[in-house]
Amino acid sequence: MSSRTTRRRLIAAMAASSMLSLMDNVRAVSTDNDLPSLRSRAERRGLFFGCGVSAHAIQADPQFRAAVIADCSEIVPTAEMKWGWIESRQGHEVFSDADVLVDFSTQSKLKIRGHTAIWHQNLPNWVPMVLKDQNGAATFERHIRNVLGHFGDRIASWDVVNEAIWPQDRLPEGLRNSIFQQVFGPKYIERAYEIARAVLPKTPLFYNEFGVEYNDRFHAEKRAATLQLLTRLKRRGLIDGFGIQSHLHVGWGFDAKLFQQFLSDAADLELKILLTEFDVNDANAPADFSVRDAAIADHARRYLDVALGEKAVKGLIVWGLSDRYTWLNAPPYARPDGLPNRGQPLDQNLQRKVLWHAIASSLDAAPVRNQ
Numbered sequence: 600m601s602s603r604t605t606r607r608r609l610i611a612a613m614a615a616s617s618m619l620s621l622m623d624n625v626r627a628v629s630t631d632n633d634l635p636s637l638r639s640r641a642e643r644r645g646l647f648f649g650c651g652v653s654a655h656a657i658q659a660d661p662q663f664r665a666a667v668i669a670d671c672s673e674i675v676p677t678a679e680m681k682w683g684w685i686e687s688r689q690g691h692e693v694f695s696d697a698d699v700l701v702d703f704s705t706q707s708k709l710k711i712r713g714h715t716a717i718w719h720q721n722l723p724n725w726v727p728m729v730l731k732d733q734n735g736a737a738t739f740e741r742h743i744r745n746v747l748g749h750f751g752d753r754i755a756s757w758d759v760v761n762e763a764i765w766p767q768d769r770l771p772e773g774l775r776n777s778i779f780q781q782v783f784g785p786k787y788i789e790r791a792y793e794i795a796r797a798v799l800p801k802t803p804l805f806y807n808e809f810g811v812e813y814n815d816r817f818h819a820e821k822r823a824a825t826l827q828l829l830t831r832l833k834r835r836g837l838i839d840g841f842g843i844q845s846h847l848h849v850g851w852g853f854d855a856k857l858f859q860q861f862l863s864d865a866a867d868l869e870l871k872i873l874l875t876e877f878d879v880n881d882a883n884a885p886a887d888f889s890v891r892d893a894a895i896a897d898h899a900r901r902y903l904d905v906a907l908g909e910k911a912v913k914g915l916i917v918w919g920l921s922d923r924y925t926w927l928n929a930p931p932y933a934r935p936d937g938l939p940n941r942g943q944p945l946d947q948n949l950q951r952k953v954l955w956h957a958i959a960s961s962l963d964a965a966p967v968r969n970q
């Protein structure tokens with residue numbers, strides 16, 4: 600065979616193979632779009648998949664709105680139901696932004712969680728001083744009654760108290776030395792749930808916490824103190840669920856057995872468990888996108904395989920859904936090199952990342968729950 604013929608055949612073979620790989624890519628892209636959603640994968644296992652959203656994103660970003668509806672069956676306001684957002688001016692409660700999200704959830708047939716009535720952060724500036732005066736307890740109660748009462752039974756479940764545990768403050772039972780603790784003592788937590796129960800007797804009430812996921816001493820102390828608080832609240836019939844925020848960090852030590860035991864201990868209290876604010880801090884991961892994405896997906900998969908392996912875990916909520924809306928680009932969480940965080944399943948352009956597929960695989964592998 601002449602060299603010219605050989606060369607022509609080689610070029611033809613290369614063209615054919617590049618066409619095939621192009622077709623593969625096209626197929627990959629098209630089947631990528633045809634893949635079952637995270638919502639449908641979760642529902643097949645008796646779970647749900649959801650995301651934290653802002654009223655601004657839902658109102659201003661139709662593509663994002665569509666992405667939420669495509670992959671989620673539940674949403675949670677990342678800020679709009681907090682005290683500082685609703686009542687920045689004392690006595691002047693504004694629910695309009697939260698109402699935008701509640702109305703969106705109704706129109707889009709999504710459930711919506713309430714987050715959060717009592718948290719030491721995002722408080723109005725006037726609260727600490729007013730809580731300290733003689734009507735402090737009435738102010739505390741009025742806030743919970745008004746916020747939970749405003750939305751009523753449109754809310755699927757409430758994070759009544761958020762992040763009340765901070766062992767570093769060296770208080771009994773590892774409680775955080777928050778303004779609520781300082782003014783009312785530890786009983787503020789039970790009081791908050793008593794009020795919530797009275798306002799919404801049928802709504803599942805959750806305690807929400809972070810820093811219980813890893814194998815260092817700080818996390819171990821938080822796990823122990825959190826279980827103690829959950830036991831106390833459950834024994835009094837004041838809570839129905841436990842939210843594990845699941846703010847992960849690439850490079851932190853995760854011990855599957857340790858975390859599985861913690862989940863089992865919480866499940867033994869007959870609490871529903873939700874993963875409520877899932878994201879992955881990638882500050883410790885390399886800058887290169889493909890290397891970083893693989894590290895994020897691997898870390899997330901190891902965590903989710905354990906968490907979703909516990910049948911008491913009923914849902915996974917990611918905190919933003921897209922890198923476009925992560926909170927992790929702000930200090931103190933931003934990467935030292937200033938590159939944007941890539942810890943959400945969809946990238947800035949709402950395209951599925953390796954993390955999306957890792958979440959999909961973990962959902963597919965989860966044991967089936969009967970709700």
Ligand code: XIL
Binds near residue numbers: 721761844
């Ligand atoms: C964050 C929001 O994502 C931010 O937009 C807001 O500025 C501050 O709060 N734990 C919680 C969440 O329970 O409410 C926090 O969300 C993240 C930490």
